[in-house]
Every structure is written in structure tokens, then in C-alpha cells.
Amino acid sequence: MPAKLNLKNYPLSLYVHWPFCLAKCPYCDFNSHVAETIDTAAWKWALLTELDFRARQVAEVFSVDHRNIELKSLFFGGGTPSLMPPQITADIIDCAAGLFKIADNIEITAEMNPTSVETEKLSAFAHAGINRVSVGIQSLDETGLKFLGREHDTKEALSAIAAAKKHFPSVSADLIYGLPEQTTANWTEQLNSLLSFELGHISCYQLTIETGTIFHTRARQGHVLTADNDAIAHLYVVTEEVLGKAGLHAYEVSNYAKLGQASAHNVNYWKAGDWLAIGPGAHGRITTANGRFHMANRKSPDGWLSNVTKKGHGCETQVIETMYQSFDEYWMMGLRLCEGRPMTPPPAFGGSDFVLHQDWLNIFIQEGWLEINNGTVRTTLQGRLRLNTILSRLLDVPENELRAEMS
Numbered sequence: 001m002p003a004k005l006n007l008k009n010y011p012l013s014l015y016v017h018w019p020f021c022l023a024k025c026p027y028c029d030f031n032s033h034v035a036e037t038i039d040t041a042a043w044k045w046a047l048l049t050e051l052d053f054r055a056r057q058v059a060e061v062f063s064v065d066h067r068n069i070e071l072k073s074l075f076f077g078g079g080t081p082s083l084m085p086p087q088i089t090a091d092i093i094d095c096a097a098g099l100f101k102i103a104d105n106i107e108i109t110a111e112m113n114p115t116s117v118e119t120e121k122l123s124a125f126a127h128a129g130i131n132r133v134s135v136g137i138q139s140l141d142e143t144g145l146k147f148l149g150r151e152h153d154t155k156e157a158l159s160a161i162a163a164a165k166k167h168f169p170s171v172s173a174d175l176i177y178g179l180p181e182q183t184t185a186n187w188t189e190q191l192n193s194l195l196s197f198e199l200g201h202i203s204c205y206q207l208t209i210e211t212g213t214i215f216h217t218r219a220r221q222g223h224v225l226t227a228d229n230d231a232i233a234h235l236y237v238v239t240e241e242v243l244g245k246a247g248l249h250a251y252e253v254s255n256y257a258k259l260g261q262a263s264a265h266n267v268n269y270w271k272a273g274d275w276l277a278i279g280p281g282a283h284g285r286i287t288t289a290n291g292r293f294h295m296a297n298r299k300s301p302d303g304w305l306s307n308v309t310k311k312g313h314g315c316e317t318q319v320i321e322t323m324y325q326s327f328d329e330y331w332m333m334g335l336r337l338c339e340g341r342p343m344t345p346p347p348a349f350g351g352s353d354f355v356l357h358q359d360w361l362n363i364f365i366q367e368g369w370l371e372i373n374n375g376t377v378r379t380t381l382q383g384r385l386r387l388n389t390i391l392s393r394l395l396d397v398p399e400n401e402l403r404a405e406m407s
């Protein structure tokens with residue numbers, strides 16, 4: 001049994017998953033589905049019902065009135081939440097405001113796809129209370145968009161960003177790099193084109209071939225679907241240079257922001273904060289007196305909806321993680337942040353009971369991939385390029401597993 005802890009770790013974030021998309025992109029392994037019809041009334045009811053359930057649950061765990069818990073961020077993710085009827089987002093925000101104390105500076109983000117239909121709905125989303133959008137541009141190159149199987153063209157992408165800027169105080173855009181044969185010139189041109197909008201936040205993701213996707217099948221058939229590793233590493237370095245010069249500094253492996261414009265919601269995940277999550281496949285965490293409470297919902301949209309209808313929630317698993325699991329997640333998430341994480345995690349994440357592999361730590365410091373300052377471990381740019389390797393070595397400490405078994 002984990003030691004009893006005395007933690008009150010609010011404030012809290014809330015994630016809302018909308019699993020539907022116009023089409024399934026060939027590279028995407030998110031919990032996203034194309035549905036012929038969506039019973040929006042049933043979905044609205046189910047999301048509100050689960051939100052109510054989660055608020056009561058967290059209040060019970062912390063032994064406080066949920067109206068005293070402060071909500072500091074809310075994130076509509078997907079799938080494609082910009083396909084939601086804006087009234088449902090308004091109802092969820094209103095419901096959250098009735099259940100929790102809303103932070104004065106609450107960040108309410110929605111992911112949006114840049115098709116013209118969705119751009120037309122932006123004013124209604126702003127009216128609903130959303131104050132930040134993350135626009136899934138993916139590419140500002142026609143060939144790139146076709147390769148990625150996107151539903152929009154570059155003209156729509158550019159109009160969507162311009163419209164988003166008009167309606168929201170905070171706008172971010174996602175790009176994917178590392179497409180086959182992508183040149184530095186092509187990538188720099190895309191970055192500069194995006195920079196002309198003077199956004200405060202940009203996410204640049206390396207194209208990853210995820211198991212179970214169409215790209216995965218095609219890759220197994222011998223198609224080349226990404227640039228080679230050296231080219232990808234170079235594009236990553238170029239990204240930091242080009243965005244850095246424009247004042248958007250890397251604060252996470254794939255995220256760049258002007259001062260004060262990092263995504264509060266995502267930073268909360270990376271810093272192992274607490275969050276509730278509603279919708280199919282969504283998962284949340286709360287730090288309780290007995291360790292980290294891990295909640296995971298049923299993944300299938302129909303299955304989730306039917307569970308909520310029968311039981312008032314779509315939860316599939318609810319467990320207190322072992323401290324070793326929490327320690328693992330602390331580093332897997334935390335080392336993604338450029339500022340790094342304290343070497344000794346808080347008690348709920350193992351405190352000093354578990355350790356990183358000291359020999360590998362020394363090697364990575366010598367290589368210039370990691371730095372330790374004032375008890376904080378952080379990656380360098382060269383380290384972020386190799387984060388998966390670094391994490392797999394640092395966390396591979398057999399004694400940790402032994403200690404976890406004995407505790």
C-alpha cells in the first residue's frame with residue numbers, strides 16, 4: 001500500500017473529448033470516428049451527465065464542496081470538436097461554471113479544423129465562452145495537405161487562421177513536418193508563412209507512423225512515408241531557430257510560445273497536475289491522499305454513450321496507481337518540458353523512493369543531452385531530439401521495480 005499522503009492538489013483542469021471527424025486522416029490514431037448520423041441531443045446529455053458525476057466524485061475524494069474547487073482550464077479535444085454544435089460547448093461551459101469555481105483567467109481551448117464550414121462557426125464558439133483555439137493546419141503546402149489526406153486546402157487554412165485571430169484572444173496552429181523528401185526550404189517557407197499571422201503559440205509535430213493507421217499499413221507495404229532521420233533532425237533544429245527568432249520559444253518538445261502564451265491546459269498534464277476528463281476514451285488523474293487516482297473511459301463512442309445512459313458515467317477503469325507508475329508518468333511527461341522537472345518528485349510520485357538510472361544520467365550529461373541545475377533535470381535541444389531513447393534508459397532501473405513490488 002502506498003504511504004498515506006496529505007495532499008490537496010487543486011486547482012483542476014477539465015478535458016472534453018468529441019470523437020467525430022468529417023474523414024479519418026491516414027496518419028491519425030486518435031480516438032476519432034466518422035459517423036453518418038450523430039444524436040447530438042443524446043451526446044449533450046451524456047457529456048453533461050458525466051461532468052456532473054466527475055464533479056461529485058472529485059468532491060468526495062477531496063472531501064470538499066466541488067464549488068470550492070477552482071477550474072483553471074478546459075479543453076475541447078478530439079476528434080474534431082469544431083464540428084460540435086456550438087450550443088453544446090456553451091452548455092458544457094455553463095455546467096462547469098455551476099459545478100466549480102471558475103478561475104478569473106481560465107483558459108478554454110477548442111481544437112478546430114480549418115474547413116470553411118467550421119470557420120463560419122467561430123463567432124458562435126467565441127460567444128459560447130471559448131477563448132483559445134488550436135487550428136489543425138498541418139501543412140501550408142498543397143502537396144503536403146494532399147499527402148496527409150486533409151479535407152482543407154491552403155487557402156482555407158489561411159482564412160481559418162485570419163478568422164480565428166479576429167474572434168479569439170489566443171490562437172495556436174498545428175503543423176506536421178518530416179514528410180517524405182521535405183526540404184529545409186519548404187519547411188522554412190511554411191513556418192514563415194504562419195509567422196506572418198503573429199500567433200502567440202505554434203505546435204510542430206514530427207510525422208509519426210502510428211500502429212493501426214493507413215500510413216502504417218502502407219509503410220509495411222514498403223512505401224516511404226516520412227523523411228529520413230537526419231533530415232527530420234535537421235528540420236527540428238531549423239524549427240527552433242526560425243520560431244525562436246520570431247520570439248516563439250520552445251517550452252516543450254513540440255510546442256513553441258511567446259512569453260506567457262504556453263498552453264496552461266497542456267502544461268498541467270506535463271507537470272503532473274490534476275484533471276478530470278469526459279467523453280469516450282478520455283482519461284483523468286487526481287492526486288489523492290493515497291496516491292494518484294487514474295480514471296479511464298470506455299473508448300468506443302457507442303459503448304461510452306451506452307455506459308453513461310445505464311450508469312451515469314462511461315468509466316472503464318478507476319484505480320489508484322502504484323507510486324512507481326506515477327513516478328514513471330512524472331518523468332515521461334515532465335521531461336518533455338524544456339524547463340525540466342525537479343529531480344525528486346513530490347511524495348505522490350515516489351518522492352525519493354525511486355531513482356533515475358545514475359550511469360545513464362551521467363552519460364547523457366556528458367553528451368550534452370541533459371543538464372542538472374539546482375536539483376532540476378532538463379533536456380537540451382540535442383536531448384529533445386532523442387527523448388524516447390533518454391527516457392527508456394533513465395527509467396530502466398530494475399531496483400525500482402523491486403521496490404515497487406515490496407511496497
Ligand SMILES: C[S@@+](CC[C@H](N)C(=O)[O-])C[C@H]1O[C@@H](n2cnc3c(N)ncnc32)[C@H](O)[C@@H]1O
Nearest residue numbers: 027028030078079080111136174205206207208
Ligand atoms: C487531436 S489531433 C487533431 C485535431 C484536429 N482534429 C485536426 O485534425 O486538426 C491534434 C494534433 O496532433 C497532430 N497529429 C495527429 N496525428 C499525428 C501523427 N501521426 N504524426 C504527427 N502529428 C500528429 C496533428 O498536428 C493534430 O493537429
Ligand code: SF4
Nearest residue numbers: 021024025028032079
Ligand atoms: S487528424 Fe484530426 S481530423 Fe484527422 S482523423 Fe485525426 S482527429 Fe480527425
